[in-house]
Amino acid sequence: xxxxxxxxxxxxxxxxxxxxxxxxxxxxxxxxxxxxxxxxxxxxxxxxxxxxxxxxxxxxxxxxxxxxxxxxxxxxxxxxxxxxxxxxxxxxxxxxxxxxxxxxxxxxxxxxxxxxxxxxxxxxxxxxxxxxxxxxxxxxxxxxxxxxxxxxxxxxxxxxxxxxxxxxxxxxxxxxxxxxxxxxxxxxxxxxxxxxxxxxxxxxxxxxxxxxxxxxxxxxxxxxxxxxxxxxxxxxxxxxxxxxxxxxxxxxxxxxxxxxxxxxxxxxxxxxxxxxxxxxxxxxxxxxxxxxxxxxxxxxxxxxxxxxxxxxxxxxxxxxxxxxxxxxxxxxxxxxxxxxxxxxxxxxxxxxxxxxxxxxxxxxxxxxxxxxxxxxxxxxxxxxxxxxxxxxxxxxxxxxxxxxxxxxxxxxxxxxxxxxxx
Ligand SMILES: Cc1cc2nc3c(=O)[nH]c(=O)nc-3n(C[C@H](O)[C@H](O)[C@H](O)COP(=O)(O)OP(=O)(O)OC[C@H]3O[C@@H](n4cnc5c(N)ncnc54)[C@H](O)[C@@H]3O)c2cc1C
Numbered sequence: 536x537x538x539x540x541x542x543x544x545x546x547x548x549x550x551x552x553x554x555x556x557x558x559x560x561x562x563x564x565x566x567x568x569x570x571x572x573x574x575x576x577x578x579x580x581x582x583x584x585x586x587x588x589x590x591x592x593x594x595x596x597x598x599x600x601x602x603x604x605x606x607x608x609x610x611x612x613x614x615x616x617x618x619x620x621x622x623x624x625x626x627x628x629x630x631x632x633x634x635x636x637x638x639x640x641x642x643x644x645x646x647x648x649x650x651x652x653x654x655x656x657x658x659x660x661x662x663x664x665x666x667x668x669x670x671x672x673x674x675x676x677x678x679x680x681x682x683x684x685x686x687x688x689x690x691x692x693x694x695x696x697x698x699x700x701x702x703x704x705x706x707x708x709x710x711x712x713x714x715x716x717x718x719x720x721x722x723x724x725x726x727x728x729x730x731x732x733x734x735x736x737x738x739x740x741x742x743x744x745x746x747x748x749x750x751x752x753x754x755x756x757x758x759x760x761x762x763x764x765x766x767x768x769x770x771x772x773x774x775x776x777x778x779x780x781x782x783x784x785x786x787x788x789x790x791x792x793x794x795x796x797x798x799x800x801x802x803x804x805x806x807x808x809x810x811x812x813x814x815x816x817x818x819x820x821x822x823x824x825x826x827x828x829x830x831x832x833x834x835x836x837x838x839x840x841x842x843x844x845x846x847x848x849x850x851x852x853x854x855x856x857x858x859x860x861x862x863x864x865x866x867x868x869x870x871x872x873x874x875x876x877x878x879x880x881x882x883x884x885x886x887x888x889x890x891x892x893x894x895x896x897x898x899x900x901x902x903x904x905x906x907x908x909x910x911x912x913x914x915x916x917x918x919x920x921x922x923x924x925x926x927x928x929x930x931x932x933x934x935x936x937x938x939x940x941x942x943x944x945x946x947x948x949x950x951x952x953x954x955x956x957x
Contacts, residue, residue, distance in 0.1 A: 584642030640815025
């Protein structure tokens with residue numbers, strides 16, 4: 536999910552999240568109830584990760600979609616963790632979302648990434664939506680809804696705040712036309728958050744960005760290219776054509792002109808939930824390497840664990856994972872709110888995503904080396920992880936965008952200043 540990249544001044548309306556109606560705290564869990572519920576969620580996530588790893592063994596090569604896994608996550612209450620407290624929900628923190636995603640990624644990267652998009656949408660929108668759309672979204676999620684977020688257009692790439700999909704006003708709603716490039720989890724989704732650019736003359740990109748929360752439409756939307764992927768092959772990230780797709784005015788998630796600002800103010804959800812998936816993959820790769828090495832001997836070496844190369848590799852991986860864990864925990868705990876300086880906040884949120892998705896690749900490559908040639912055999916878990924971890928740096932913010940935002944913030948250059956370079 537990319538940040539605003541524009542020379543257009545922001546509208547003067549202040550960034551004021553629509554306050555939810557007064558919380559009904561009678562529905563909220565007490566602290567001991569919440570602690571017990573959290574333990575149950577973690578236990579279920581661990582059990583499911585084992586099951587998902589078995590299913591990945593059967594389905595990874597064929598790229599079969601993980602619908603069964605998503606049903607299991609719904610049955611275990613994991614897809615509903617972000618339901619607000621006053622609606623009787625668990626209202627998981629961002630840090631708790633990252634913990635669950637790491638556990639699930641240990642079993643299946645595709646399932647964890649598909650869940651991550653649902654988690655980002657339900658977690659980040661919890662505080663910012665108008666009362667009616669919020670009630671509609673979280674009642675559905677509480678009742679088992681699963682959300683997909685096809686934002687990236689064929690014509691926009693990672694710069695999805697400047698969509699090529701167009702929303703034209705029509706009566707009391709909008710008509711959407713365009714090509715969505717990736718729709719992870721579309722097959723299992725009950726609801727979508729769709730983005731498009733309003734064709735209003737007074738709203739210049741990216742302030743014409745709009746987002747709509749809709750039940751999965753029966754008409755006006757079709758899969759044009761079924762997903763095949765080298766990495767995360769079981770995510771079902773199909774391409775979609777929107778053709779005259781009608782949405783209602785009340786499906787609009789944010790006030791006109793303010794969507795990019797709301798998106799920036801919630802960038803921590805995307806960055807940290809995605810980072811968690813790739814950290815979870817690296818953690819599993821490390822565990823596999825240690826398991827494979829302990830007590831293993833060959834005709835030449837009595838105990839592979841006694842080799843310095845193996846010991847150094849294990850030490851490097853462990854130190855790297857501890858650093859990533861500390862970084863993600865610190866940022867996911869600290870960044871509940873954006874504060875006053877939105878561009879500096881967005882740049883800061885790039886740091887864990889940039890560091891972890893790239894560092895995770897190094898850990899997985901080292902684990903592969905420690906495991907040795909058997910890792911290349913068909914159906915090996917480390918082989919699946921090696922492929923999946925490649926997707927991390929490609930997801931928003933991509934490496935280039937992250938480096939630009941972090942570098943400019945550090946050097947005191949506004950990310951919206953033009954010309955962008957020199
Ligand atoms: C498995 C998978 C599932 C996905 N699922 C979804 C989904 O459900 N919903 C969704 O919306 N998207 C999804 N995506 C898309 C993802 O958001 C995009 O891959 C990402 O936004 C990058 O876009 P792109 O791949 O089209 O690359 P591009 O944006 O075309 O980028 C290509 C290269 O150009 C560079 N570049 C492009 N624009 C700029 C710029 N402005 N400044 C600096 N450098 C730039 C990039 O860094 C990159 O190196 C998914 C991707 C994958 C791999």
